[in-house]
Amino acid sequence: MVPERVRRILRGPRAESVPALVGTACTFIGLIDIAAGVFPRFRHSRMHALAEVLPGALGSFAAALSLSAGVLLLLLAHGLKRHKRRAWRAAVILLPAGAAAQFAYRHSVVGVVLSLALLALLLRHRSEFAALPDPRSRWKALANFVLMGAGSIGLGLVVVSAHPGRVIGSPSLTDRLEHVLFGLFGFEGPVGYEDGVDWTVGYSLGALGLLTAVTTIYLALRPEHPAATLTPDDESRLRELLERHGGRDSLGHFALRRDKGVVFSPSGKAAVTYRVVSGVMLASGDPIGDVEAWPGAIERFMDEAKAHSWTPAVMGCSETGGQVWTRETGLDALELGDEAVVDVADFSLTGRAMRNVRQMVKRIERNGYETRVRRARDLSDAELDRIRRAAGAWRGTDTERGFSMALGRIGDPSDGDSVIATAHKADDGEAGPYGDLKAVLHFVPWGTDGMSLDLMRRDRSADPGMNELLIVAALQASPRLGIARVSLNFAMFRSALARGEQLGAGPVLRVWRGLLVFLSRWFQIESLYKFNAKFRPRWEPRFVVFRKTRDLPRIGFAAMQAEGFVTLAVPRPFRRRTPRAPRPCAHIRPVAADEHEARAA
Structure with a gap:
C-alpha cells in the first residue's frame, strides 16, 4: 500500500496552485538569469544549475541570452500567476526551445527532462490558464518604452561596471553612461575591456536594447482593446432601472458615469457597473435595479472577473448590498466609513x-x-x-x-x-x-x-x-x-x-x-x-x-x-x-x- 504522502507527491500539485507555482518559479529563475548574465562568476556557481529547469538555462552559454531571458521571465511571471492564456502560450513555446538548446549545447539530459516535465505540467493544467487579456490601449507602448528604457539603462550600467579588473583606464560615470546608451543601439562606446570582455558587454547591452524595441513595437502594433465604456443603449437601460428603483441607493445615479462598463442580470432587471484598474474589477455602490435580480447581475460580474482573472472588489456598498454580495459570492466585507x-x-x-x-x-x-x-x-x-x-x-x-x-x-x-x-x-x-x-x-x-x-x-x-x-x-x-x-x-x-x-x-x-x-x-x-x-x-x-x-x-x-x-x-x-x-x-x-x-x- 502506497503511503498518503507518496500519493500526493505522485499526483503533483493541485490544479489551482499551478499558476502561482509556475509564476513564482519564473520570477526566481529570471532573477538568477539576470544575475548570471551580469556577473561572470555567478554563471559558474552551483546555484545557477537550478536555472536549467527553465529556459533561463540559455544563460549558461551566453550572457546576453541569459540577461534577456531573465527579463522576459520576469515579465512573463505575473501573467502566469494571473492565469493568462497568452502567458501560458509563451511559456509553452519557450520551454521546449530551452530544452532543445540545453541538449544541443551542453547535452544536459537532466535539464531537458526537468524542462519537459514542467512543460507537461503546463499542458496538463492548461484549463487553469484561460484568462482573457486586460483592456489596453497603444499608450502602453509608450509606457513600456519609458519603463523598459529606464530599466535597461540601469541594468546596463551594472553590466558595464561588473568587470572592474578588466577595464582599460578609469572611465567616469559619464563615460559608462555613454557606453550604455551606445551599446543599447548596437554601437561601440568609449569604455574598453581586456580579454574579449567587450564582446560580452556589447552583446548584453544589444540584447537589452533589442528587448526594449521588440516589446515596444509589439505593444504598439497589437490590436487595440480599449477599456469598457458606457454605450448609449447601456445608459438608456440603466436610466430605466433607476426610474423604478433609483430611490434605494444614494449612489445609484453615479452608475451613469460614461467611463464605466456594465453587466446586466439575465433578466435585465439589475446591473452592476464597474471599471478595471490595475487588474482589479472595481464596482461601486449597490447593484442597480430590483433587489431580487441582484444575484443574477452579481453572478455575471463574477464570471467576467474570472474570465479575465481580475480581482473582484466593491467600494462603498450599503449594508444590504454588502449582505447580498457576501452571501452570493463568498466574499468578505469591511466597513469603510459612513455617508x-x-x-x-x-x-x-x-x-x-x-x-x-x-x-x-x-x-x-x-x-x-x-x-x-x-x-x-x-x-x-x-x-x-x-x-x-x-x-x-x-x-x-x-x-x-x-x-x-x-x-x-x-x-x-x-x-x-x-x-x-x-x-x-x-x-x-x-x-x-x-x-x-x-x-x-x-x-x-x-x-x-x-x-x-x-x-x-x-x-x-x-x-x-x-x-x-x-x-x-x-x-x-x-x-x-x-x-x-x-x-x-x-x-x-x-x-x-x-x-x-x-x-x-x-x-x-x-x-x-x-x-x-x-x-x-x-x-x-x-x-x-x-x-x-x-x-x-x-x-x-x-x-x-x-x-x-x-x-x-x-x-x-x-x-x-x-x-x-x-x-x-x-x-x-x-x-x-x-x-x-x-x-x-x-x-x-x-x-x-x-x-x-x-x-x-
Missing part, C-alpha cells in the same frame, strides 16, 4: 448645536452674497457653460477626481433633474472671468425625492464658508424642489474617529484614531468628518467587499487610481487643458472640505 444623510424635514438652523453654522451663514449673507438653487434644466446654456468653466478652473488638482461618488459632468441634457446651487456676489465693477459667480454645488438625483452631493467648487478668493452657505441654501430650497433627503459627503473611518475621542476609549482605538488624524494631513479624513457633522446628519455605513485580506492593499491602490488620487496614466502632450484660475495669495487658507472629491478617498 452623511440629512433628512430635510428635520433640518433647522435653530438650536445651540447649529450655532456656528448659523453665524457663519448670516455673516456671509451680510457681506453681500446671495444664493440660487435650481434644477439644471432651468438654467440657460450660457449659464451652464459658465458654471462648467468655473468648476474646471476652481478644481484643486490637474486631474478630475471621483469614481464611486462623482458623475464627472455638469449640465448634460440627460441630467436635467440635477440640482445646481450657486453663490453670487457683485464685484463692484471688477467682474472676474465668471462674472459674479463665486461657488458651485452640484447634486445628482436620488430617486424621486432625494439628491446626492456630486461636487463642491469655489473661487479661492471668495470668503470662507461658501460650502456651508450653499449646503444650507440647498437644504432650505429642498421642499420647493420636492426633495426630502440629501446625501452629503462620505466620511472614511467615521466611527473610529468618533469612538476614539470618547471618554473610556481603549488604547488600540486611540492609536488607530491617532493614525487617522495623522493621515488627515494629506487625505482630509478628520476634517471631512467634522465638516459633515456640522449639519447633524444621520450616518449610513458603507462597506468595501473583497475576496482575500491580502487583496486589500491592491484594491486600495486601484481605488485611489480610479478616484484620481494616484495618476499613472501616460501624459498626452496635445491634450487641451482647462484654464486654471490664479493661485490664491498666501494669506488665503482654503477650507479643508472644499474639494468634494475627497469624499471618495
